[in-house]
Amino acid sequence: MEVKKVAVVTGGNKGIGFAIVKGLCEKFNGNVYLTARSITNGNNAVIKLKQLGLNPIFHQLDVCDENSINTFRDYIKYTEGGVDVLINNAGIYADKLEIPIGDQAEKTINENYYSILNVCNALFPILRSNAQVINLSSSAGHLARIPSINMQAKFRDPLLTVDKLSRCMNEYVEDCKNNRYIEKGWGSSPYVVSKVGVSALSILQQNELDKETEKRNIFVNFVHPGYVDTDMTNHQGVMTIEEGAQSSIYLALGNHGLRGQYVWFNCKVVDWYGPTTPPKA
Ligand SMILES: NC(=O)c1ccc[n+]([C@@H]2O[C@H](COP(=O)([O-])OP(=O)(O)OC[C@H]3O[C@@H](n4cnc5c(N)ncnc54)[C@H](OP(=O)(O)O)[C@@H]3O)[C@@H](O)[C@H]2O)c1
Numbered sequence: 001m002e003v004k005k006v007a008v009v010t011g012g013n014k015g016i017g018f019a020i021v022k023g024l025c026e027k028f029n030g031n032v033y034l035t036a037r038s039i040t041n042g043n044n045a046v047i048k049l050k051q052l053g054l055n056p057i058f059h060q061l062d063v064c065d066e067n068s069i070n071t072f073r074d075y076i077k078y079t080e081g082g083v084d085v086l087i088n089n090a091g092i093y094a095d096k097l098e099i100p101i102g103d104q105a106e107k108t109i110n111e112n113y114y115s116i117l118n119v120c121n122a123l124f125p126i127l128r129s130n131a132q133v134i135n136l137s138s139s140a141g142h143l144a145r146i147p148s149i150n151m152q153a154k155f156r157d158p159l160l161t162v163d164k165l166s167r168c169m170n171e172y173v174e175d176c177k178n179n180r181y182i183e184k185g186w187g188s189s190p191y192v193v194s195k196v197g198v199s200a201l202s203i204l205q206q207n208e209l210d211k212e213t214e215k216r217n218i219f220v221n222f223v224h225p226g227y228v229d230t231d232m233t234n235h236q237g238v239m240t241i242e243e244g245a246q247s248s249i250y251l252a253l254g255n256h257g258l259r260g261q262y263v264w265f266n267c268k269v270v271d272w273y274g275p276t277t278p279p280k281a
Contacts, residue, residue: 005030006080007252010063010119011090012056013041015230016136019245020087020252021045025054027253030084035061035072037090063090063115073122082128085252088116088135093232095191102177105190109169112194117166117201124209129216134251135202137222137262139280141195143272148185155200156273162204169197198222199262199272206260221258223247226265227281238281239265 007024011017012034021034034049034056036042046058059075062068076083092111094104116135127133146152154160154168172193175181186193202222209218228237228244237244243265250256250267262272270278 003081005084006033006076006082007031007085007087008033008035008076008083008123009087009089010035010061010115012036013038013045015232016225016228016241016244016248017087017089018045019241020089020248021056022049022052022054023242023245023249024085024252025049025056027249028085031080032056033059033076035059037062037065037068061119063088063119064111066118069119069122073126076123077126082126083123084128084131086120086123086127086131086133087248087252088119088133089248090115091136091232093191095189101179101181101190102173105173105176105181105193108190108194109173109197112191113169113197113201114166116198117162120205124205124218127216127218129218130254131216131218132252132254133202133205133218133220134248135198135220135222136248137198137202137224138191138195139224139227139277140189140192141197141199141222141224142262142270142277143196143199144275144277145187145189145192146185146196147187151185155196160200160204162201162208165197165200165204169193203260203272210259219251219254219256219259221251221261221263223251223263224265224270224277224280 009021012021013036024032042058061072094108175184206220225244226239228239229235247263262270264270
């Protein structure tokens with residue numbers, strides 16, 4: 001019997017994640033899991049897609065909750081046997097919240113960086129051969145968005161590891177709590193640092209997977225989806241959610257050969273280490 005392929009999208013109840021699920025239901029040959037932290041919002045999103053004749057499967061997944069991650073991992077492992085596409089879309093923008101910068105930084109690094117690291121640590125062991133992993137970064141996740149050249153150098157270090165990167169993210173949170181983030185050269189945005197962390201993590205994950213003895217031929221890439229009309233942008237974004245989903249769907253469907261690359265909304269590769277970014281939409 002042929003094994004059915006499996007795609008998983010985090011934060012699928014609305015925005016870009018919802019459009020990624022929709023696009024995968026239309027184009028991906030396999031089961032598509034719409035996951036969300038809220039059971040009600042997740043089920044409502046599934047109902048909307050069913051009304052369009054599509055057939056996603058809902059499972060609860062809060063990417064910041066270890067129990068929820070492990071429950072989901074166990075469910076997928078025993079019902080499906082593995083994962084072929086993992087799209088780490090869930091994320092937050094807390095820069096404008098009226099809380100101290102140290103709290104903003106802690107919340108943002110936790111929700112945007114550690115969430116992806118923890119979901120990947122749980123699901124990577126059950127990725128099948130030729131799996132595609134797509135991490136939602138941002139134009140804000142370009143290395144040049146970190147103002148200090150010395151600070152940038154930490155991310156360029158060829159000896160950087162995931163552990164060192166996580167320590168770097170923790171150091172950033174501490175620097176915010178101690179009000180030293182500007183003098184240390186991090187810049188003023190927790191969102192930027194969290195997404196630079198996601199970008200760097202994606203490159204390191206690809207390097208690590210390339211070295212595994214099992215040789216599963218897994219692809220990890222990270223995207224800037226565009227400036228998209230969602231709750232996150234207070235609907236100021238100029239692109240539709242379907243347009244914002246395109247780069248992730250392109251990567252998920254394979255046939256691109258890209259590994260550890262920064263992929264723009266138009267599916268073109270951008271140099272993460274380069275001096276500038278192309279327009280964000
Ligand atoms: N919109 C843009 O222009 C833009 C540009 C660059 C990058 N991005 C990135 O694209 C991704 C999607 O953004 P969006 O604009 O679609 O944002 P959005 O409309 O605010 O949707 C974010 C999604 O993430 C979910 N989420 C947040 N924390 C979660 C958690 N702990 N567990 C599970 N789900 C969680 C939200 O669930 P709830 O409904 O429960 O809150 C929601 O489903 C984000 O990673 C964002 O940083 C967006």
